Amino acid sequence: MKETPLDSLIRAFAGLPGLGPRSARRIALHLLVNRERAMNPLMQAMAQTAENIRTCHICGNLDLTDPCAVCRDPARADDLLCVVAGISDLWAVERTGIFKGRYHILGGVLSALDGIGPDQLSVAPLLERVRGGAFSEIILALAATVDGQATAHYLTDRLHTLPGGTDLRITRLAHGVPVGGQLDYLDDGTITTALKARK
Amino acid sequence: MKETPLDSLIRAFAGLPGLGPRSARRIALHLLVNRERAMNPLMQAMAQTAENIRTCHICGNLDLTDPCAVCRDPARADDLLCVVAGISDLWAVERTGIFKGRYHILGGVLSALDGIGPDQLSVAPLLERVRGGAFSEIILALAATVDGQATAHYLTDRLHTLPGGTDLRITRLAHGVPVGGQLDYLDDGTITTALKARK
Numbered sequence: 001m002k003e004t005p006l007d008s009l010i011r012a013f014a015g016l017p018g019l020g021p022r023s024a025r026r027i028a029l030h031l032l033v034n035r036e037r038a039m040n041p042l043m044q045a046m047a048q049t050a051e052n053i054r055t056c057h058i059c060g061n062l063d064l065t066d067p068c069a070v071c072r073d074p075a076r077a078d079d080l081l082c083v084v085a086g087i088s089d090l091w092a093v094e095r096t097g098i099f100k101g102r103y104h105i106l107g108g109v110l111s112a113l114d115g116i117g118p119d120q121l122s123v124a125p126l127l128e129r130v131r132g133g134a135f136s137e138i139i140l141a142l143a144a145t146v147d148g149q150a151t152a153h154y155l156t157d158r159l160h161t162l163p164g165g166t167d168l169r170i171t172r173l174a175h176g177v178p179v180g181g182q183l184d185y186l187d188d189g190t191i192t193t194a195l196k197a198r199k
Numbered sequence: 200m201k202e203t204p205l206d207s208l209i210r211a212f213a214g215l216p217g218l219g220p221r222s223a224r225r226i227a228l229h230l231l232v233n234r235e236r237a238m239n240p241l242m243q244a245m246a247q248t249a250e251n252i253r254t255c256h257i258c259g260n261l262d263l264t265d266p267c268a269v270c271r272d273p274a275r276a277d278d279l280l281c282v283v284a285g286i287s288d289l290w291a292v293e294r295t296g297i298f299k300g301r302y303h304i305l306g307g308v309l310s311a312l313d314g315i316g317p318d319q320l321s322v323a324p325l326l327e328r329v330r331g332g333a334f335s336e337i338i339l340a341l342a343a344t345v346d347g348q349a350t351a352h353y354l355t356d357r358l359h360t361l362p363g364g365t366d367l368r369i370t371r372l373a374h375g376v377p378v379g380g381q382l383d384y385l386d387d388g389t390i391t392t393a394l395k396a397r398k
Contacts, residue, residue: 004263005247012241016226027215029287031245032252032261039249042211046230046242048204053231062231064203088228 006032058129060105060122061090070094070103077101079136083126083155085109085143093141101139104129109142109151121151123158131162137169144175205231257328259304259321260289269293269302276300278335282325282354284308284342292340300338303328308341308350320350322357330361336368343374 013024031039056068080101106121142148176194212223230238255267279300305320341347355369375393
């Protein structure tokens with residue numbers, strides 16, 4: 001049987017993160033029934049974004065301009081660099097509103113299992129940027145996973161080999177109990193870390 | 200601050216059923232990062248559906264043709280009519296593959312609270328269709344909610360007033376324990392109904 005446009009639509013939605021066939025069907029139906037109110041604005045927004053969004057050549061962020069708003073902002077500190085794995089991590093840190101330095105997006109973390117080495121990530125541009133910049137502190141804001149921490153280790157080693165690299169302050173995010181987190185839902189590793197880092 | 204195209208995109212996604220700001224952000228980012236593989240197919244599918252989908256003037260279903268594939272299918276029984284509240288209910292019954300008659304979509308159920316009376320629903324067309332057709336059985340496949348059952352009551356009364364209406368077999372879906380359902384997760388009403396209808 002040939003796939004109808006409706007089937008294609010449901011399949012396209014079902015492939016998005018967090019959606020399955022059931023939620024995709026529900027969304028497709030909602031769009032078809034509310035063509036004016038839901039489908040057209042969504043189509044317009046997608047067309048506009050697809051046309052206007054650029055990848056920032058400095059940090060790798062997505063924005064309407066290249067360099068992105070963060071890289072262009074003269075009010076941000078030029079001596080503070082936050083290294084994140086992906087764009088969503090940058091957005092997450094930005095939402096806190098507490099960090100006022102620059103970013104560098106790695107594009108992932110090292111993973112022997114997935115065959116991701118330093119060449120697949122934005123490691124060379126990072127080293128180049130740190131070498132040419134005036135950073136005094138590099139925050140490695142990577143996930144508290146084995147791969148994330150291995151990547152942080154690796155980056156620390158590489159950053160230290162740069163001229164003057166040993167003077168760089170290389171920091172990581174603190175580990176501990178998430179704010180609002182119930183102790184009995186947390187894994188032992190987090191509780192152990194939080195206990196050891198108590199203050 | 201002016202809303203950027205990216206903000207509009209996230210807002211459009213967040214308004215879809217089952218999605219919130221967090222999942223919308225995740226989807227928007229996925230689409231932007233995978234423009235070729237995810238965004239373009241989705242935009243194409245939406246444009247194609249928006250262009251080609253019609254509302255069937257007989258049953259109210261959405262399809263590429265009017266009348267829809269179900270209404271046009273000569274292999275389906277012309278004496279069996281299944282009345283459902285919405286398009287998603289029609290799809291749900293169709294997925295079972297067990298029903299081989301025709302459909303009528305009401306467009307909702309009666310609701311005093313939401314101010315939905317018979318005039319807001321496709322009740323008159325239903326009566327017209329039954330009067331002009333050769334239906335021997337009408338299945339009222341409405342939700343097992345107060346509003347759904349009130350609607351079924353109302354439709355039964357109205358259908359009985361039709362010429363020859365008292366000869367119509369008017370049936371409803373059986374109530375009971377959902378297949379695969381755990382007893383201890385079910386409400387008392389369902390268990391009571393299932394017990395009374397035991398066989």
